[in-house]
Amino acid sequence: MSRKDLYVRVKEAATRLGVLKDVEIAVDRILYEEYEEPMGPTPMPSIKDLRSWDLTLLKRYKPFYMPFCELCCLCTFGKCDLSMGKRGACGLDMAGQQSRIVLLACCIGAATHAGHAKHLVEYLIERYGRDCPIDMGEGVGVEAPITRLVTGIRPRTLRDLEDVLEYVSNQIVHLLSCTHTGQEGSALDFESKVLHAGMVDHVAMEVADIAQISAMGFPKSDPDAPLVDLGLGTIDKSKPVIMVVGHNVPSAACIVDYLVEHGLLGQVEATGLCCTAHDVTRYNPKAAKIVGPISWQIRYIRTGIPDVVVVDEQCVRTNLIEEAEKIGAAFIATSEKNCQGLRDRTDDPVDDIVRDLIEGVEKAVLIFEPEKVGEVAVRVAMALAPKRRSYKESKASRERIIEYAKQCRRCMNCVRACPNNLPVMDAVNAAAKGDLKPLAELYEHCIGCLRCESACIADLPIHSLIVWAADERFRDEAFKVRSGRGAIKDTEIRAVGGPIVFGEIPGVVAFVGCANYAYGGRDIYEMAEEFAKRRYIVVASGCAAMTIGMYRDEEGKTLYERFPGAFDAGAVINVGSCVSNPHISGAAVKIANIFARRPLRANYEEIADYVLNRVGAVGVAWGAMSQKAASIASGFWRLGVPVIVGPHGSKYRRALLGRKDREEDWYVYDARTGKRVYGGPAPEHLFYMAENKEEAMVMIAKLCMRPSDTTKGRAIKLSHYIDLYRRYYGELPDDIHLFVRTLADIPITMKEEILAYLKEKGWKERPIPDPTLLPRLIRRRV
Amino acid sequence: MWRTEPWLKAEVPGTKKARVLEKPGLAASMLKRAGRVLMIVGHRVSEALSSRPVSDYVADIAEALNAHIATTSLAYRSFRERGLTVAWLSPIEAAHRVTDPDWMGLDGKGCYKAVVVMGLPYYMSWLIFSGLKNFAMNVRTVSLDRFYQPHASWSLRNLTTEEWEKFLDELVEKLKA
Numbered sequence: 014m015s016r017k018d019l020y021v022r023v024k025e026a027a028t029r030l031g032v033l034k035d036v037e038i039a040v041d042r043i044l045y046e047e048y049e050e051p052m053g054p055t056p057m058p059s060i061k062d063l064r065s066w067d068l069t070l071l072k073r074y075k076p077f078y079m080p081f082c083e084l085c086c087l088c089t090f091g092k093c094d095l096s097m098g099k100r101g102a103c104g105l106d107m108a109g110q111q112s113r114i115v116l117l118a119c120c121i122g123a124a125t126h127a128g129h130a131k132h133l134v135e136y137l138i139e140r141y142g143r144d145c146p147i148d149m150g151e152g153v154g155v156e157a158p159i160t161r162l163v164t165g166i167r168p169r170t171l172r173d174l175e176d177v178l179e180y181v182s183n184q185i186v187h188l189l190s191c192t193h194t195g196q197e198g199s200a201l202d203f204e205s206k207v208l209h210a211g212m213v214d215h216v217a218m219e220v221a222d223i224a225q226i227s228a229m230g231f232p233k234s235d236p237d238a239p240l241v242d243l244g245l246g247t248i249d250k251s252k253p254v255i256m257v258v259g260h261n262v263p264s265a266a267c268i269v270d271y272l273v274e275h276g277l278l279g280q281v282e283a284t285g286l287c288c289t290a291h292d293v294t295r296y297n298p299k300a301a302k303i304v305g306p307i308s309w310q311i312r313y314i315r316t317g318i319p320d321v322v323v324v325d326e327q328c329v330r331t332n333l334i335e336e337a338e339k340i341g342a343a344f345i346a347t348s349e350k351n352c353q354g355l356r357d358r359t360d361d362p363v364d365d366i367v368r369d370l371i372e373g374v375e376k377a378v379l380i381f382e383p384e385k386v387g388e389v390a391v392r393v394a395m396a397l398a399p400k401r402r403s404y405k406e407s408k409a410s411r412e413r414i415i416e417y418a419k420q421c422r423r424c425m426n427c428v429r430a431c432p433n434n435l436p437v438m439d440a441v442n443a444a445a446k447g448d449l450k451p452l453a454e455l456y457e458h459c460i461g462c463l464r465c466e467s468a469c470i471a472d473l474p475i476h477s478l479i480v481w482a483a484d485e486r487f488r489d490e491a492f493k494v495r496s497g498r499g500a501i502k503d504t505e506i507r508a509v510g511g512p513i514v515f516g517e518i519p520g521v522v523a524f525v526g527c528a529n530y531a532y533g534g535r536d537i538y539e540m541a542e543e544f545a546k547r548r549y550i551v552v553a554s555g556c557a558a559m560t561i562g563m564y565r566d567e568e569g570k571t572l573y574e575r576f577p578g579a580f581d582a583g584a585v586i587n588v589g590s591c592v593s594n595p596h597i598s599g600a601a602v603k604i605a606n607i608f609a610r611r612p613l614r615a616n617y618e619e620i621a622d623y624v625l626n627r628v629g630a631v632g633v634a635w636g637a638m639s640q641k642a643a644s645i646a647s648g649f650w651r652l653g654v655p656v657i658v659g660p661h662g663s664k665y666r667r668a669l670l671g672r673k674d675r676e677e678d679w680y681v682y683d684a685r686t687g688k689r690v691y692g693g694p695a696p697e698h699l700f701y702m703a704e705n706k707e708e709a710m711v712m713i714a715k716l717c718m719r720p721s722d723t724t725k726g727r728a729i730k731l732s733h734y735i736d737l738y739r740r741y742y743g744e745l746p747d748d749i750h751l752f753v754r755t756l757a758d759i760p761i762t763m764k765e766e767i768l769a770y771l772k773e774k775g776w777k778e779r780p781i782p783d784p785t786l787l788p789r790l791i792r793r794r795v
Numbered sequence: 796m797w798r799t800e801p802w803l804k805a806e807v808p809g810t811k812k813a814r815v816l817e818k819p820g821l822a823a824s825m826l827k828r829a830g831r832v833l834m835i836v837g838h839r840v841s842e843a844l845s846s847r848p849v850s851d852y853v854a855d856i857a858e859a860l861n862a863h864i865a866t867t868s869l870a871y872r873s874f875r876e877r878g879l880t881v882a883w884l885s886p887i888e889a890a891h892r893v894t895d896p897d898w899m900g901l902d903g904k905g906c907y908k909a910v911v912v913m914g915l916p917y918y919m920s921w922l923i924f925s926g927l928k929n930f931a932m933n934v935r936t937v938s939l940d941r942f943y944q945p946h947a948s949w950s951l952r953n954l955t956t957e958e959w960e961k962f963l964d965e966l967v968e969k970l971k972a
Contacts, residue, residue: 077890077894078929080809080926096929097929429802430804670888672892702887702919703867704868704887704915741869742871
């Protein structure tokens with residue numbers, strides 16, 4: 014469609030060149046509208062434009078590859094064995110191949126968010142018009158920090174977001190093309206492209222979230238966003254129940270709309286999992302409930318409680334359609350990315366679709382129009398619920414579990430298929446003898462992948478046995494999570510920017526990502542609680558934000574009920590769904606821009622340099638699973654924010670690790686003098702896999718240190734690092750001398766002990782730099 | 796056959812698989828000949844076997860071989876108390892350093908000739924061995940966990956807990972002899 018912003022028609026005009034007749038001038042779009050900030054050096058950067066920044070990072074944080082597969086089967090030259098120094102037929106070596114696969118994963122992740130954003134923006138434009146304003150709420154002047162930073166565009170309306178997405182799409186096409194046979198050959202250049210993919214992914218996510226916040230009335234940067242219900246125990250199963258799963262909210266929102274418009278609110282339960290659940294409760298916190306993270310999909314559907322299952326896109330278990338059929342629930346697919354082989358009923362009359370689903374003529378349908386999905390889902394749920402009562406009764410009888418357990422053939426396949434190596438067979442055999450406790454204990458650690466069932470030669474419903482054994486716990490899950498608040502206000506940034514940069518607020522810790530936990534969800538709850546108590550700013554998004562709400566303290570309160578939701582020390586904040594992650598990276602960007610007054614517009618390198626050297630932020634993706642999580646993490650890395658993943662994160666096959674033992678790696682420019690000075694290993698790593706919770710806690714505290722910390726700030730950060738280390742390992746860490754720059758850095762309560770240690774190490778005072786890795790930012794050369 | 800397959804069924808390796816350490820005596824003599832040894836140790840060494848925790852075996856092996864230990868597990872304290880050379884170093888970080896031929900080890904006296912891994916989640920060991928196999932080709936790698944690790948140079952078979960305990964008992968005995 015042509016969108017002309019300027020149209021001039023001249024019938025006749027006399028000029029110095031001659032007489033013009035019937036001249037028409039049309040300007041399609043003025044992309045770079047002038048606003049108060051001048052354009053920076055890298056508007057809409059291409060792959061090459063930030064390469065030098067990437068190589069600067071990668072020189073310090075070197076990739077360590079752990080090949081998840083030693084072969085390459087991407088072209089017909091292969092399969093090629095790349096192991097132990099061999100090259101493939103195309104010439105690529107193992108490091109190149111591993112980084113290529115990482116790039117492929119990040120392209121998938123970025124494309125997924127970009128596709129999500131594109132669909133969402135198109136839908137919202139259709140519904141609210143191109144001129145629907147971008148409105149992130151009171152106190153937010155910088156509405157789209159990542160978009161402004163990367164593209165130089167200040168989006169004012171939904172139509173501006175289309176331009177932004179065009180840039181994103183172009184970049185993803187170029188990046189993906191680099192993975193073709195016979196293109197890039199350098200592992201480091203693949204890594205640079207990974208960082209580029211991550212950066213454009215953050216743009217795509219930001220577009221998606223600011224569009225839905227602006228148009229759909231989600232909480233607008235609201236620290237007091239309402240608390241919403243979380244857990245199976247909050248659902249009234251006597252009512253018709255709709256289950257939504259996925260990430261793209263329009264269909265779920267239309268279900269809620271239909272309930273509201275037809276006076277059915279309170280009569281039908283709208284429940285959800287994964288990010289669609291986050292977003293539908295942001296849309297209407299009273300009309301919807303969150304069941305749990307992605308790993309709750311199967312355990313929820315197998316309760317038989319949902320009458321209708323509605324799926325959209327991303328992280329949806331791909332055989333939910335079969336699971337829905339087993340419980341007699343209707344199934345509605347709503348996204349062209351996930352059609353499930355179904356007949357498209359979008360153009361059929363609603364009455365016909367409803368009738369077919371109720372009468373079982375079709376058990377599953379595909380409907381692309383969200384409004385139609387809303388009506389069909391509600392009407393079908395209301396009609397099916399009375400007929401499905403028997404499905405909703407608990408199947409968790411002790412006798413039934415024992416009867417199944419006795420059929421176990423002790424082949425051990427369940428254990429060898431379980432990603433967490435859980436002692437499934439022993440638990441099943443204990444159940445066969447009447448002891449259900451070992452089976453119930455697996456509940457906390459089970460990620461609901463069903464690999465055990467797939468492998469079982471006796472076809473036992475092993476996952477169901479685990480959930481039935483823990484039936485009481487599962488059915489009593491009733492918690493509160495604060496609805497996703499969206500962005501951080503500029504006013505909040507002004508208040509905390511100084512304390513964060515100077516180190517007096519010891520850090521911002523972001524718990525993000527999926528629920529592929531190696532040891533259950535309690536770890537991430539305990540980490541969030543620990544750092545909130547220590548007055549770090551704790552932020553969360555996606556499934557991680559749900560998980561940290563699924564545990565209570567001794568007073569029965571969840572973290573969201575105990576800690577405030579404002580961006581300040583000691584807060585626990587839910588920013589929202591996966592696409593809300595740029596509010597976290599955006600907060601770091603805003604600190605550089607609003608607090609430190611660094612130019613924002615198209616000025617990526619300088620802002621990233623600022624964040625890396627001054628903003629003590631760290632991401633923790635404890636259960637990261639997806640390609641999206643990979644690209645989200647890479648967007649944080651390029652911006653200078655380190656990320657820690659849990660043990661399963663090692664399957665991303667590449668770490669980005671600093672070497673604190675190599676002094677030469679940690680020199681920075683002092684922007685005041687131009688001298689190269691030792692800045693210390695801060696942050697020590699960019700992408701780190703922790704093996705256990707204790708290690709992660711120590712590393713979180715450590716990775717919050719930055720070369721620019723003031724002495725007071727460094728003392729505070731060191732005291733947390735040392736305190737946590739000593740709690741778990743019983744002594745002082747052996748690298749304090751690398752982080753103490755002056756005597757004033759030493760935490761006062763530990764002074765004598767640390768001084769003795771420093772003496773032993775031959776420590777000498779050194780200056781605190783005004784750190785930068787960019788020579789062009791040196792203000793004066795000495 | 797299943798004894799020498801990857802324990803997690805999907806963790807299929809490439810074209811070269813670990814040789815199996817059948818007998819504790821052979822394992823002991825191989826380790827004794829290996830030169831400087833780094834043990835990369837995970838938190839699962841805190842699990843108890845019938846007579847003592849796995850971390851005790853780690854300490855015995857390290858002591859006998861004069862090996863160094865990299866760990867972030869809570870067993871760190873017990874290793875320190877035993878007077879062993881131990882660093883708080885994550886498994887991935889430790890493996891990364893091993894790939895650097897210029898790294899002089901935890902004591903600054905030279906690079907390691909062999910790496911022994913124990914007590915990590917299976918898939919994490921699998922990946923670390925894969926990293927070392929491909930990027931530290933001169934370093935011999937050994938898995939002493941009870942599950943077959945195809946990317947190691949040498950690995951135990953998939954064993955029952957009882958078989959594993961017996962193997963470790965005999966290994967320690969031979970190393971001390």
